[in-house]
Amino acid sequence: MPDRNELALIDWIRQRAAFVSNLQVGIGDDCAVWQPSGSPLLFTTDVLMEGVDFRVDETTPQLIGRKAMAVNLSDIAAMAGRPLAALVGVALPKLRGFDFAKQLHEGMQSLADEFGVAIVGGDTNTWDGPLVISATLIGEATEQGPVRRSGAKPGDWLFVTGPLGGSILGHHLTFTPRVREAQELHRLVDLHAMIDLSDGLAADLHHLLDESGVGATLFEDAIPISKAAGGMTDNRNSLDHALNDGEDFELLFAVSASDGAKLLPTTGNATAMRIGEVESHPGCRIQMRDRIVREVKRGGWEHSF
Amino acid sequence: MPDRNELALIDWIRQRAAFVSNLQVGIGDDCAVWQPSGSPLLFTTDVLMEGVDFRVDETTPQLIGRKAMAVNLSDIAAMAGRPLAALVGVALPKLRGFDFAKQLHEGMQSLADEFGVAIVGGDTNTWDGPLVISATLIGEATEQGPVRRSGAKPGDWLFVTGPLGGSILGHHLTFTPRVREAQELHRLVDLHAMIDLSDGLAADLHHLLDESGVGATLFEDAIPISKAAGGMTDNRNSLDHALNDGEDFELLFAVSASDGAKLLPTTGNATAMRIGEVESHPGCRIQMRDRIVREVKRGGWEHSF
Numbered sequence: 001m002p003d004r005n006e007l008a009l010i011d012w013i014r015q016r017a018a019f020v021s022n023l024q025v026g027i028g029d030d031c032a033v034w035q036p037s038g039s040p041l042l043f044t045t046d047v048l049m050e051g052v053d054f055r056v057d058e059t060t061p062q063l064i065g066r067k068a069m070a071v072n073l074s075d076i077a078a079m080a081g082r083p084l085a086a087l088v089g090v091a092l093p094k095l096r097g098f099d100f101a102k103q104l105h106e107g108m109q110s111l112a113d114e115f116g117v118a119i120v121g122g123d124t125n126t127w128d129g130p131l132v133i134s135a136t137l138i139g140e141a142t143e144q145g146p147v148r149r150s151g152a153k154p155g156d157w158l159f160v161t162g163p164l165g166g167s168i169l170g171h172h173l174t175f176t177p178r179v180r181e182a183q184e185l186h187r188l189v190d191l192h193a194m195i196d197l198s199d200g201l202a203a204d205l206h207h208l209l210d211e212s213g214v215g216a217t218l219f220e221d222a223i224p225i226s227k228a229a230g231g232m233t234d235n236r237n238s239l240d241h242a243l244n245d246g247e248d249f250e251l252l253f254a255v256s257a258s259d260g261a262k263l264l265p266t267t268g269n270a271t272a273m274r275i276g277e278v279e280s281h282p283g284c285r286i287q288m289r290d291r292i293v294r295e296v297k298r299g300g301w302e303h304s305f
Numbered sequence: 306m307p308d309r310n311e312l313a314l315i316d317w318i319r320q321r322a323a324f325v326s327n328l329q330v331g332i333g334d335d336c337a338v339w340q341p342s343g344s345p346l347l348f349t350t351d352v353l354m355e356g357v358d359f360r361v362d363e364t365t366p367q368l369i370g371r372k373a374m375a376v377n378l379s380d381i382a383a384m385a386g387r388p389l390a391a392l393v394g395v396a397l398p399k400l401r402g403f404d405f406a407k408q409l410h411e412g413m414q415s416l417a418d419e420f421g422v423a424i425v426g427g428d429t430n431t432w433d434g435p436l437v438i439s440a441t442l443i444g445e446a447t448e449q450g451p452v453r454r455s456g457a458k459p460g461d462w463l464f465v466t467g468p469l470g471g472s473i474l475g476h477h478l479t480f481t482p483r484v485r486e487a488q489e490l491h492r493l494v495d496l497h498a499m500i501d502l503s504d505g506l507a508a509d510l511h512h513l514l515d516e517s518g519v520g521a522t523l524f525e526d527a528i529p530i531s532k533a534a535g536g537m538t539d540n541r542n543s544l545d546h547a548l549n550d551g552e553d554f555e556l557l558f559a560v561s562a563s564d565g566a567k568l569l570p571t572t573g574n575a576t577a578m579r580i581g582e583v584e585s586h587p588g589c590r591i592q593m594r595d596r597i598v599r600e601v602k603r604g605g606w607e608h609s610f
Contacts, residue, residue, distance in 0.1 A: 024451075025451065028454075029384070029455075030349065030380040030383035030454070030499075031347035031348055031349040031386065031444065032347065032348040033345050033346070033347060033446065034347075035346075040339065040340050040341075042336035043336055043443065044392070045392040045393070045394050045439070045441060047437070049432050050434070075335045075336050076335075078335035079335050079338070085348065087349070089350050089394075089439040089441075090352070091352055091354050091437055120348055121348055121349060123350050123439075125352055125354060127354050127356070129355070129356070129435050132396055132437045136392055138348065138443075139336065141338065146329075146330065149334050150334075194335075195335060211334070
């Protein structure tokens, strides 16, 4: 049962919601009503949890709200889709107050506006627990169709859209999801398979290879390493960070060698860097500068219940 | 970044996902891909929080999962829609373990199966915080169109689909969302306005009246009071419980007097009880058995940040 402040917040959100032509009913009824265009729809959801995905005392509520929208936009980008509408569920700590909640929403709304996304519904609650934000995004496939993880073929070239590693130093809160780049690439070339890098290059590449039933070899000297990865002060080298750090939110994709050659000189506004090749031999390897080939493990930290 | 147990759980969920014909891509890619039929789509989302919407030590994980699906189905019912697909985000307390998470999912899946809903995506996480479940449901309007809150007219009769009050004694975990009843009613009569009773009759009736720009009078002797409302042992009478308790998840709707008369003798499998009348005079009143007319306040508990 919403309390007075929750109702005031919902009213405030409702007044700020953008008008979009195919939205028949927005915030304020039991459901939003949306007229689809006929294209296949894309659905994705992500939950952000205080202390896991962000720390309230190390950032601003705007950036937390922005991230909740951005990680979902990144999933739409990974299918080369067009984002349309969002629903946002929030469990707000009572102690943070009304202004905090508004700033959180402003962060979401600003990124939604930038990508033409209408916030069409939500569920706003207060409690004594930590902040949790759950956003669901609805998008549609473009004329070229959705790009799956499963279409990589032996001989394909592997690309990423930007430098990797060290995202925890700030990029994970400020990245721009590669929605526009994905659509542009999908018009230029036939994207065989694509995934967004949320778990880290090694882990996400394994996901893509598993779904495609193939393997790959990366080239050490081709992996783009971010400045942040170089600036990490732990005892792991920057290649390790580029391979295993999560939340880069760049795209990893596979295209035929001939399409890959088209991307090398120019990719319009999108950056695409070739990092390796798809092979029929299962597993993932990396060819080091000294020509030695090493196994690339799935990576990522693992813990147990 | 998902850990080993999260990945095992996602695999387990993926294997149990029902096949539905218009789902092109289900769990296991960046987004689900769904081919819409062309009907207007309905979107709704609800967040359930441990200690607010349920208590883990007073119920089973199956019933918690079931409730997460049921409250969303109830929103689809409130538009007289047809539920299609769900996405589920979960923040699981690590200490609850793998079996708890499976049982939670089983509760969701069983109700989803009962209503022909495909669980097409989600985000499964573990943390040290309390249990949070966020579900988003996608449905479609039937041929009769979506029923809004805003169409009630002076002279309409107000109905509810079942007895009210005392839901906290168990009904809030075990109720069957009125999806089938809503569709049946919508075929029988022209539903002018409808809402599901989540905040309590008084509060939700005020929502419906506000959106429709009208008022109403209820009849005390017509309000159906649940056995549970009579069994509450606090110092509030059972009418107070029926008016102000939340989470009945019955439907409240308005139809013309002539349509209302059709519903009185029989409503097929659906129960519809006339509780009052819509009037042009704003606000909400109740005519007591002794003919005295009292104001019905918005009700519900209110607290502050």
